[in-house]
Amino acid sequence: MRKRAGPRRPTQVEIAQRAGVSQATVSLVLNGGPGGPVAEETRRRVQQAIEELGYAVNPAARALRGMTVKTIGLYTFESVFPVDQRDFYHPFLLGVEEEAARLGYDLLLFTSANTAQGGVYARGRNALLKADGCVLLGRHISRDDLANLAKENFPFVFIGRRDIEGTELSYVAPDYVTPTAALVEELAALGHQRILLLRQTDGAEPGDDRELGLRQGAQAAGLRPDDLVVEFSSGAEDIGTDRVAGWVREGITAVVVEPSEDNATGLALADVAEAAGLRIPDHLSVAFLGSAPPPTATRIWTSFEIPRVEIGRAAVQLLVNLLEGAEQPPLQLVVPCTDVRGNSISRVVRR
Amino acid sequence: MRKRAGPRRPTQVEIAQRAGVSQATVSLVLNGGPGGPVAEETRRRVQQAIEELGYAVNPAARALRGMTVKTIGLYTFESVFPVDQRDFYHPFLLGVEEEAARLGYDLLLFTSANTAQGGVYARGRNALLKADGCVLLGRHISRDDLANLAKENFPFVFIGRRDIEGTELSYVAPDYVTPTAALVEELAALGHQRILLLRQTDGAEPGDDRELGLRQGAQAAGLRPDDLVVEFSSGAEDIGTDRVAGWVREGITAVVVEPSEDNATGLALADVAEAAGLRIPDHLSVAFLGSAPPPTATRIWTSFEIPRVEIGRAAVQLLVNLLEGAEQPPLQLVVPCTDVRGNSISRVVRR
DNA sequence: GATGTGAGTTGATACGTATAGATCGTGGAT
DNA sequence: ATCCACGATCTATACGTATCAACTCACATC
Numbered sequence: 131m132r133k134r135a136g137p138r139r140p141t142q143v144e145i146a147q148r149a150g151v152s153q154a155t156v157s158l159v160l161n162g163g164p165g166g167p168v169a170e171e172t173r174r175r176v177q178q179a180i181e182e183l184g185y186a187v188n189p190a191a192r193a194l195r196g197m198t199v200k201t202i203g204l205y206t207f208e209s210v211f212p213v214d215q216r217d218f219y220h221p222f223l224l225g226v227e228e229e230a231a232r233l234g235y236d237l238l239l240f241t242s243a244n245t246a247q248g249g250v251y252a253r254g255r256n257a258l259l260k261a262d263g264c265v266l267l268g269r270h271i272s273r274d275d276l277a278n279l280a281k282e283n284f285p286f287v288f289i290g291r292r293d294i295e296g297t298e299l300s301y302v303a304p305d306y307v308t309p310t311a312a313l314v315e316e317l318a319a320l321g322h323q324r325i326l327l328l329r330q331t332d333g334a335e336p337g338d339d340r341e342l343g344l345r346q347g348a349q350a351a352g353l354r355p356d357d358l359v360v361e362f363s364s365g366a367e368d369i370g371t372d373r374v375a376g377w378v379r380e381g382i383t384a385v386v387v388e389p390s391e392d393n394a395t396g397l398a399l400a401d402v403a404e405a406a407g408l409r410i411p412d413h414l415s416v417a418f419l420g421s422a423p424p425p426t427a428t429r430i431w432t433s434f435e436i437p438r439v440e441i442g443r444a445a446v447q448l449l450v451n452l453l454e455g456a457e458q459p460p461l462q463l464v465v466p467c468t469d470v471r472g473n474s475i476s477r478v479v480r481r
Numbered sequence: 482m483r484k485r486a487g488p489r490r491p492t493q494v495e496i497a498q499r500a501g502v503s504q505a506t507v508s509l510v511l512n513g514g515p516g517g518p519v520a521e522e523t524r525r526r527v528q529q530a531i532e533e534l535g536y537a538v539n540p541a542a543r544a545l546r547g548m549t550v551k552t553i554g555l556y557t558f559e560s561v562f563p564v565d566q567r568d569f570y571h572p573f574l575l576g577v578e579e580e581a582a583r584l585g586y587d588l589l590l591f592t593s594a595n596t597a598q599g600g601v602y603a604r605g606r607n608a609l610l611k612a613d614g615c616v617l618l619g620r621h622i623s624r625d626d627l628a629n630l631a632k633e634n635f636p637f638v639f640i641g642r643r644d645i646e647g648t649e650l651s652y653v654a655p656d657y658v659t660p661t662a663a664l665v666e667e668l669a670a671l672g673h674q675r676i677l678l679l680r681q682t683d684g685a686e687p688g689d690d691r692e693l694g695l696r697q698g699a700q701a702a703g704l705r706p707d708d709l710v711v712e713f714s715s716g717a718e719d720i721g722t723d724r725v726a727g728w729v730r731e732g733i734t735a736v737v738v739e740p741s742e743d744n745a746t747g748l749a750l751a752d753v754a755e756a757a758g759l760r761i762p763d764h765l766s767v768a769f770l771g772s773a774p775p776p777t778a779t780r781i782w783t784s785f786e787i788p789r790v791e792i793g794r795a796a797v798q799l800l801v802n803l804l805e806g807a808e809q810p811p812l813q814l815v816v817p818c819t820d821v822r823g824n825s826i827s828r829v830v831r832r
Numbered sequence: 833g834a835t836g837t838g839a840g841t842t843g844a845t846a847c848g849t850a851t852a853g854a855t856c857g858t859g860g861a862t
Numbered sequence: 863a864t865c866c867a868c869g870a871t872c873t874a875t876a877c878g879t880a881t882c883a884a885c886t887c888a889c890a891t892c
Contacts (some may be wrong), residue, residue, distance in 0.1 A: 141849085152873080155870090163850070165872095168871085169871090184629060186848090188849070189610050190542075190545040191545055191847075194848080196847090197850080234593045236592055239587060241578060241586070242551065242585045256537035295855070509841085509881095512879095512880070513884080514880070516840085516841080516880095520840060525839080538878090540877055545878080
């Protein structure tokens with residue numbers, strides 16, 4: 131941590147000297163505040179001195195006094211930066227950026243302190259403290275970090291639902307339960323009797339939500355709990371021909387897949403099924419419980435779309451509430467998703 | 482500018498009390514520095530207290546002491562945020578982000594203080610001071626702002642060449658002169674006798690560079706100065722049928738166009754020419770002196786590509802040099818562009 | 833035994849700001 | 863004439879850190 135170079139900038143003291151007033155008066159002119167109004171003549175002299183010397187307030191000093199700096203941090207547990215256009219996270223950033231700008235906050239990207247670099251508390255510091263508050267993002271979160279931040283009473287909003295024991299943290303999350311239940315009901319109505327949920331190994335709470343939606347939908351459709359199968363996968367390599375054949379032998383006719391960034395699991399399932407002569411959707415219905423792979427000429431995946439930009443915006447709004455609002459309890463927000471009607475599910479066709 | 486809410490965070494003083502040492506010793510443990518080494522036993526006790534209380538250094542206090550905070554600002558004169566994928570500026574940001582992350586700096590996006598909001602010195606503050614230094618970007622710069630920043634001795638690097646009288650500022654810019662000259666020589670070799678340079682009204686130094694390249698290339702090719710025509714345009718509405726017809730009547734057979742974000746001028750020229758029965762390139766050669774519109778099935782614009790990502794990276798490197806390096810004069814960097822061989826120029830064909 | 837020597841620690845200070853509390857006129861009410 | 867109220871300004875302080883200069887203490891040197 132080096133010293134800054136170059137000559138010093140003018141301070142309020144120098145302004146005061148030049149204007150023939152005290153430093154306190156300069157601060158009064160700048161910020162108003164208690165201490166009474168400032169006489170017009172005095173104000174004029176101070177303003178003039180400010181012009182002449184090119185004074186600008188020192189944000190560090192303000193921050194040290196406990197003032198906010200109008201800066202919102204954005205921390206991503208995965209390496210999101212540099213932000214590629216095709217990036218899974220890009221829409222979130224867009225929303226965050228947009229709303230931060232609208233509310234007059236600057237946006238601090240914590241590119242230097244992601245999980246690979248040692249996380250939030252890398253090098254014994256809490257990098258996030260550079261900002262007034264922070265939006266957190268990412269699938270592979272560190273629960274310790276979250277818990278610590280909450281304990282430290284640092285204002286932050288998480289994008290995605292996470293529950294940490296002992297603290298009620300603030301988050302904005304998509305509602306996975308409702309559309310999953312609806313999808314399962316639809317599958318049941320199409321005649322599917324046994325449904326498989328393919329969860330991500332590291333799915334955490336979002337995975338739980340999908341499973342909850344599965345069970346709710348099944349119950350509403352009159353399916354029994356043991357008509358449901360839940361299995362896990364951590365990527366393409368987990369989806370072998372044998373495994374898929376086993377599912378079919380068990381009577382599975384529909385698979386609902388928890389998405390991941392690259393949707394490797396779901397795509398592998400489609401490949402393997404295809405290679406085994408199983409046509410989608412005739413022999414096997416497949417739906418994604420969230421963002422599906424991009425549509426092709428022949429295939430539109432049945433799924434639902436997460437309103438990422440809106441979630442980003444909402445996260446900033448929540449955070450600014452935390453920062454500027456009165457003492458409120460941490461606030462959670464769950465936003466609805468929109469269905470994507472695809473052609474990857476259909477009525478069962480016996481082979 | 483509100484007060485921060487919530488309970489206070491532990492400070493070095495509290496760590497010191499708990500460990501039974503002085504605050505100065507705590508700082509020594511954290512930063513080393515002069516004041517001699519710390520005994521192993523003492524260090525251990527301090528570390529333990531830090532663990533137990535969950536101490537994290539206060540960046541504001543460090544900054545107030547004149548330390549750097551490892552933060553690079555990114556300021557854009559135009560409204561670049563939110564960063565759309567198709568955005569002209571996106572590759573620059575990519576490079577800046579990438580290099581900042583690599584060098585261990587966080588990136589502060591000044592979304593709140595663009596030109597529309599009052600510029601760098603909006604609300605009497607210099608927003609940029611929140612960062613150690615800053616990368617500046619944009620076509621419609623405020624020369625006053627640049628001059629002021631230079632006067633204030635604020636460390637910054639501009640992307641694109643700008644000359645400000647009285648100060649030598651630090652920038653990274655593409656070399657427009659060399660490829661422009663090469664293009665003009667090529668046109669001359671193809672038999673073009675009269676060449677038009679179509680400049681952007683607000684082109685500033687980059688426009689000057691193109692004109693310089695034009696003259697250099699012409700001279701090398703043996704064209705006379707009055708074989709060259711320079712005109713200005715600020716967009717599609719400036720390119721009428723009459724104007725284009727006039728050029729042709731004057732004997733112009735080749736147009737080199739200074740690009741803009743949307744390249745409206747160049748595209749309008751193509752449209753108008755087409756509508757007037759002038760085929761490109763047979764009747765009129767057209768080249769872009771920089772980033773051309775995207776290629777279509779039939780048309781690849783002859784142009785040259787600005788290495789935007791590399792320029793972003795280089796800007797950060799320069800800035801970090803300024804911040805960390807010894808006392809050097811401001812440093813400029815000019816990077817070469819790569820030719821794009823298109824099909825929009827050819828030998829002259831008499832109609 | 834006097835005198836350095838150097839490792840280890842600490843008190844004091846400055847960075848620039850916001851603000852609580854004290855001060856000082858000045859004029860109006862009593 | 864005295865007191866009060868109030869507008870305008872100032873003095874003093876705290877925020878949390880890094881660092882300089884001073885200090886202590888043990889130990890080696892002559």
